Amino acid sequence: MRTPAGQDGSGTSCRVLIYSHDTFGLGHLRRSRAIANAIVGANRDVRAVIVSGSPVIDRFAFAEGVEAVRVPPVTKLPDGDYASLDPGVPLERVVAERTAIIARTVDAFRPHVMIVDKEPTGFHGEILPALERLSERGCKLVLGLRDVLDDPERLVPEWERKGATGAMRFYDEVWVYGVPRIHRPLEAFAPGLADRPIYTGYLRRALPELRPGRSEPAVTDKPFILVTPGGGGDGAALIDWVIAAYEADPGIPLPALVAFGPFLDAGTRTGFLDRIAKISERIAAITFDSEIELLMRKAEGIVAMGGYNTFCEILSFDKRAILVPRTRPRREQEIRAVAAQALGLARVLLEAEGRAPARMAAALRALPAQSPPSKVVVPGLLDGLDVIAARVRALTAPDAEAFSDLRRRACP
Template sequence: MSLKRKQKIAGRAPRILFYSHDTFGLGHLRRSRALAAAMTQADPSASALILTGSPVAGRFTFPRRVDHVRLPGVTKRADGSYASQTMGMGIEEVTELRSGLIRTSVQQFDPDVLIVDKEPTGFRGELLPTLDCLMQSRRTKMVLGLRDVLDEPEVLAAEWDRKEAVAATEAYYDEVWVYGLRSIYDPTRGLPLSPEVQSRIHWTGYLRRDLGPVGEPPEQPYILITPGGGGDGKAMVNLVLSAYEKDPTLSPRAVLVYGPFLSGELRDDFETRVAALNGRVTAVGFESQIETLFAGAAGVVCMGGYNTFCEVLSFDKRAVIVPRTTPRLEQWIRASRAEELGLVRMLDESRDGLTPEAMIAAIRALPDQPLPSQAIGDGLLDGLDYVTDRVDSLLNGEQERAIG
């Protein structure tokens, strides 16, 4: 039975809701946006709504039949605690406000499928009242989506125990989707998941980025420098600028994308250094359509976030990844596994040293790296096709039970 068949029986088109807590960075929102675009493209009658706390959600364009609700923002402090971005409200108050907005949105939108990104209970447990309501109605299928790497197994196990996330996964979710391949890394290692939950895990493959029409790229050749959202990209950007400053013959030129969270005095300092390089490095602000810059680049220097990694693979670009190692080892684990498989080159602090000389050598070696496509195996980039098939199966299964 197809999605359209379900529409005729149920009397309305399918509705898919994404929860993307987004306390910092862009990763969760960009992943949810890519999934929503694929699902509504697979069935043009379907609609999707993304609940997100991202402060820059309004700067993205969303496909037709995809929209978003902006939840009140919170900020992660250096010590790992959180503070409200809403004036006059403490973190407990804003969490309660967010929880109420989530519940109201879900009740009004009445989704057929709810897809929760990474956090089984939501930010500070804000999703639990909504999950309880959906469990009582038993109409909405609930899916937990996990990126390929979460953290070191021991650290992750302690975090999930503290958040009671294992119990929530066991109790609420019909399926768990891992946006990667088990042969590369198992993000659930160390988690005491029951055999029943393990049997509901689907390894989708990575989420290919849209390779459709792109804009006119800058003058070529150039390498793309992207720190993702930019909030933790200071060290990488500084390293690249230092490399071009130290070696006046380093080429090709670089196009630097700051990211929306790299701003203020730090950005002003970088702008001064970029200007002094006389066109050998040029810089642009946040690019919601960074695909154009990826498509035209001769190579990429980036951090090791999930979405950037998917773009490197999707656009088949030679890449040097400089992973962050705090507050979690997620990026380092992903980059080291990718290097082992011959997909990218990693610049590792303990092995290579994060020095201008190391970056100069890495940039000069980019043309001699193999393309990721030379190492990509079957199913690596099949994630979007896989999840659209899963949505179809979930909707059909629900309808068949309802008919029976």
């Protein structure tokens, strides 16, 4: 691994390492990128490196002061197990390579703070050696969790099986990127662990800088609905349901733009394009847009699965939304979506209640009149990036106790 430019451990700049295992989709990478960009943007003397297993990391731009180190990618199978993205390489060898790259990154970069995304021990325990080493060096270790992990009845035994509960001894702080009114992800654990989280609020998203030569589909020139299943690897059912609604109901008032996502199966995408071609005056499609925030800002409403990043964007751009959460292999999206609907932040369509085209069509018809999220007041709802930047300053201050009041800035 090359040493990140100008970041060989020398000098006095604060160095933040963000670990993102990225076994599936775009969520972990996009969350880590938002956090890294915000930290360096709020603190001039901070440098950040993201260690990521995303196979599409090269398609994303990062703020000045943020670099990325890629580890060999793995993929999640339909049954929840994992495999190397290269079928000719055993998973054990990939994990060993990833562990070695992480170790070299830690030694070269010598971070003052390490933020671990979601998995306390990393993928298959790959960051445990790094946690041991950094803990001995006095590096501040932070576990960053999205607002919802899974059904508590499944999460507790999963963490025990992975050794995650025992690994919590390494962490100085636990941040939850959300608000407790939506969910308390560690509530099912013993009080010593359940009471640890600092609730930062959700991560407010900003518009990316407009890329020269950027073009957008003609459908976006007028009011439209954006349909996005995130990375697309598990979004076929959502896309099929929306297309079926437009096929069945020619009176849906707004056209739709479907962003398939880079991980949607190629054969499935071809089938969808054939269907869309027959109703092209009312629905269009693209494969992927690394600046999808620009489309979200323009859209009259959004139809999505309810993943963490998309939910942050719906809140940030104050968009009316229909959420169609997946329920396997985790209930994360369903838990988030149902809680959001209870607060009045979005509307939810659960597939278990039926996937009739007329049901989706009715929701699409009603979407323009739906209340936007801003009609609901939730204290600290989008304070996440500000709180995170403040916590980094607090953790690296000469007298960290002088900043203890920053904990109280977290959401109640």
